[in-house]
Amino acid sequence: MAGSKSWAERVLQLLNRMNSFHMQGSSKPLCKKFVVEGQEVGVVQPRLIPLLSRYPEVFQVSDGDGGQVELSRRLSNYQQRSDAIEQILGEWRSEKLFDCLGKWRNEVAGGLAAGLGVKETLIKECEEEACIPEAIASTAKPTGTISYTYEDEWGVFPEGQFIYDLELTADFVPQVGDGEVLEFYLWPLEQVKxxxxxxxxxxxxxxxxxxxxxxxxxxxxxxxxxxxxxVEGLHREM
Structure with missing residues (x-):
């Protein structure tokens, strides 16, 4: 079709979207460091600074070129921090500051849980989502990682994924497990592409x-x- 984008153009557009924080015009140059117990754990978009400044008992905002947002050191444990953040989110919901706070949203499956290694998580997710037994899942081979950072109305998201290949026999058919997956398909690679x-x-x-x-x-x-x-779009800094 005349004027339609090529496969490469569409894929590069996807990669740019998933690395939007690194693209020209993003909020990256204006973001402040987000610090917890002296450690930088992320960044805060400039549009959120006025909102966070409303809660000096939770967020300590410093200005200037070297400015940062620090979680109050008086919140000394996970529970205190979670309670404080949840209270603020509750206020934002009631004020309808972010429409998405009142809607259903999905959580990323397969995230690393505290106390579990990467391979242990893979085995757990294989069993839960596809009913793949541990004896098969444990044969998966690590092949590398991908990394990317995007931003949206929720904030800035630096993410990395550990990639494994798992070879299955021709007669093995994965089954829906915990309901996070609706069904499975076996497609030729050209169709996947x-x-x-x-x-x-x-x-x-x-x-x-x-x-x-x-x-x-x-x-x-x-x-x-x-x-x-x-290749470069799959391995950007976080």
Whole structure:
């Protein structure tokens, strides 16, 4: 179709969206460091500074080029911090400052829980979401990571994913487990390649699939002129 974007253009657009915090025009140059117990744990967008300044008992905001937002040291444990933040979020909901605070939202599956290693988490998620027994899941091989940082109305999100390959026998069929997955499909790689450039894939999952296509030679420098940009887009600083 005349005027339609190529596969590479659509994928690069996705990667730019998932790395929006590093793109020209983002809030990055204006963000303040977010500090907890003397350690920088993130950044705060400038539009949130006036809101946080309303709670000096929770957030200590310093101005200037080296300014930062620090969680009050009087909140000395996890419970005190969680209670303080939850109270503030409750006020924001009642004031309707952010529409999304009153809506359903999904949480990222497979996040690392306290006390569990990366491989342990993988085995747990395989069992819970796809009914893959530990004897099979434990054979998964680590292949690397992807990393990206995006921003939206919730804030700034630096994220990294540990990537594993798990080879299944032709007769093994994963089953829906805890309901987070509706169903499973077995698709040819060319179909996967086309779909990750569309809107059907969750963007960070599309990045994982793209990493697979690159590592297994489905995408290579000879058949994809944007190969370097694709690889770079999967491994940005957090």
């Amino acid at each position: 086309e779909l990750i450039a569309g809107s059907e894939f969750k963007p960070n999952c599309a990045m994982v699939a793209m990493d697979f296509l690159i590592r297994h030679g489905i995408l290579d420098p000879d058949n994809e002129l944007c190969y370097h940009q694709l």
